[in-house]
Amino acid sequence: MSKPYARLDKNQAAVLFVDHQTGLLSLVRDIDPDKFQNNVLALADLAQYFKLPTS
Numbered sequence: 001m002s003k004p005y006a007r008l009d010k011n012q013a014a015v016l017f018v019d020h021q022t023g024l025l026s027l028v029r030d031i032d033p034d035k036f037q038n039n040v041l042a043l044a045d046l047a048q049y050f051k052l053p054t055s
């Protein structure tokens with residue numbers, strides 16, 4: 001039996017970022033490195049906008 005849907009609460013959530021150094025960006029093959037970097041920056045901006053804890 002599945003649990004009913006419960007909306008995510010920002011007090012019970014965190015955004016964890018992997019160390020995105022230049023070396024990692026050059027190893028990514030399934031997405032354009034510029035698009036990958038933009039996606040990471042957008043995620044950081046969203047975390048800041050919603051005041052989510054980050055680490």
